[in-house]
Structures are given as structure tokens and as C-alpha cells.
Amino acid sequence: MNTTPPVWLVGAGPGDPELLTLKAARLLAQAEIVMVDDLVNPEILQHCPQARLIRVGKRGGCRSTPQAFINRLMLRYGRQGKRLVRLKGGDPCIFGRAGEEAQWLRDRGVEAGIVNGITAGLAGATQCDIPLTLRGVSRGVTLVTAHTQDDSELNWAALAAGGTTLVVYMGVARLQQIQQGLLAGGMPANMPVAMIENASSPLQRQLACQLSQLCTAAIAFKLKSPAVLVIGEVVNAAALAHSYSETSQLAG
Numbered sequence: 001m002n003t004t005p006p007v008w009l010v011g012a013g014p015g016d017p018e019l020l021t022l023k024a025a026r027l028l029a030q031a032e033i034v035m036v037d038d039l040v041n042p043e044i045l046q047h048c049p050q051a052r053l054i055r056v057g058k059r060g061g062c063r064s065t066p067q068a069f070i071n072r073l074m075l076r077y078g079r080q081g082k083r084l085v086r087l088k089g090g091d092p093c094i095f096g097r098a099g100e101e102a103q104w105l106r107d108r109g110v111e112a113g114i115v116n117g118i119t120a121g122l123a124g125a126t127q128c129d130i131p132l133t134l135r136g137v138s139r140g141v142t143l144v145t146a147h148t149q150d151d152s153e154l155n156w157a158a159l160a161a162g163g164t165t166l167v168v169y170m171g172v173a174r175l176q177q178i179q180q181g182l183l184a185g186g187m188p189a190n191m192p193v194a195m196i197e198n199a200s201s202p203l204q205r206q207l208a209c210q211l212s213q214l215c216t217a218a219i220a221f222k223l224k225s226p227a228v229l230v231i232g233e234v235v236n237a238a239a240l241a242h243s244y245s246e247t248s249q250l251a252g
């Protein structure tokens with residue numbers, strides 16, 4: 001019987017340490033080595049005081065640890081039978097590369113397990129009282145990243161026509177493309193948009209505006225990464241939306 005423990009790819013959730021799963025907390029408590037991404041709230045590391053920490057941040061555009069190096073490190077410890085947790089912000093399978101990393105390890109004979117975390121888009125919406133689906137308003141949610149490796153554009157027209165709530169990750173540097181693409185695709189100019197920065201952490205800030213105001217509102221608000229956008233009629237369900245719809249004022 002193979003008794004080598006799997007390498008665990010674990011979601012740390014969006015920021016609030018209480019949004020961690022019990023399974024994640026247990027695996028952290030048992031871990032010998034924890035490889036930590038930079039979107040992980042450091043408070044979560046209280047669950048693994050005994051573990052050796054290796055920081056492997058990979059923020060877009062910043063200095064980052066090359067993926068190949070991270071893979072090799074995971075493989076080495078996995079083969080040594082170390083209890084290794086690779087801790088990622090949010091959910092490891094939502095724009096978190098868990099799919100690639102797990103496959104890479106499995107192809108080399110190292111078992112990999114994945115533990116969900118609460119992804120930033122879900123947490124951000126909920127923190128603002130935005131229900132991502134709502135009977136009679138939105139029958140679905142589409143999670144997209146605005147940032148691609150090859151800089152190709154998403155099919156914004158199809159997303160505009162889809163009629164689901166859109167949650168956009170990694171969009172702060174591409175607000176113009178998002179706004180123009182959705183408007184050109186036929187999304188109404190007055191479609192409400194919520195931007196939520198540092199969701200579920202004490203640093204959280206949020207703002208609602210209309211799609212036609214997205215870029216100017218974000219500049220005035222000094223929107224910074226990490227932030228998600230929630231685009232859709234469901235934003236109107238939240239008190240946040242009234243900050244713009246009644247007064248057209250920007251609110252923090």
C-alpha cells in the first residue's frame with residue numbers, strides 16, 4: 001500500500017480567516033511544509049505554527065516565483081513523503097492553477113489532493129449583500145478573468161448577451177477593455193457594476209457605478225488590485241447600488 005501522503009493544494013479563502021474550511025485547518029495543522037501564495041491572509045498561518053513556510057507569491061506584474069520552480073519544489077517534497085500544503089488565496093481551482101499543478105504532480109507519480117476555498121468573487125459579492133443569483137433577476141453566474149497569458153481579449157459580446165451575472169477577476173488593469181467590450185456587445189450603459197477591493201478583509205472597499213461610468217469611477221475611487229467586479233442587475237439588490245443610482249455620488 002502506498003502510504004506517501006498526497007501534496008495538498010488548499011484554498012485559504014478570500015481574506016477573512018474564519019472563512020477557512022475545517023479541512024484546510026486540519027491539513028495545515030498536520031503539515032510539515034506550507035508553500036504560501038501572496039494573496040493568503042497571514043493570520044491563517046496561525047493554523048500551522050510548526051510548519052516550515054515557503055513564500056511563493058505570484059502576483060501578476062510583480063516579482064514572482066517562477067511556476068517551474070514551484071512545481072519542482074512540490075515534486076521534491078512530495079517524493080520525499082513530506083506532508084506538504086500548497087496554500088492559495090480563494091479557491092485553488094478558480095484562476096489558481098490547481099488544475100495544472102495537480103496534473104503536473106500526478107504525471108510524475110505524486111498524488112495531489114485539492115481542498116476548496118471560498119473564492120474572492122463569491123465572498124466579495126456576499127460582503128456587499130449582492131446575491132449572485134436571484135430568482136427573476138439572474139439565473140446564472142459567469143466567472144471570468146480579464147487577464148490572459150497571451151493578452152487575447154475575451155468574447156465580451158457573448159458575455160454581454162449571456163444574461164448571467166458576470167464576476168470579473170484580474171480586471172483592474174483592463175477596465176477600459178471590459179467597459180468597451182461589454183458596451184459594444186450590447187450591454188446596457190446603465191448596467192450596475194460593483195467593484196470590491198480586498199474582499200472580506202478589514203481593508204475591504206467597495207463602490208457601485210453604472211457600466212458607462214466604470215473607468216472614470218474606478219480612477220476617482222483609486223481602485224487597486226486585488227479587486228473583483230460584479231456586473232449585473234443583481235447589484236441593484238444591494239444597498240451599495242443606491243449610493244450611485246439615487247445621487248450619482250461615489251461612495252466608499
Ligand code: SAH
Pocket residue numbers: 014015039088089090091092093094095096118119120121124168169170171196197198199200201225226227228
Ligand atoms: N484563486 C483566487 C483567485 C486568484 S486570481 C480566488 O479563488 O479568489 C487573483 C485575482 O483574484 C485578483 O486579481 C482579484 O481579481 C481576485 N482576488 C483575490 N483575492 C481578492 C480579494 N480579497 N478581494 C477582491 N478580489 C480578490
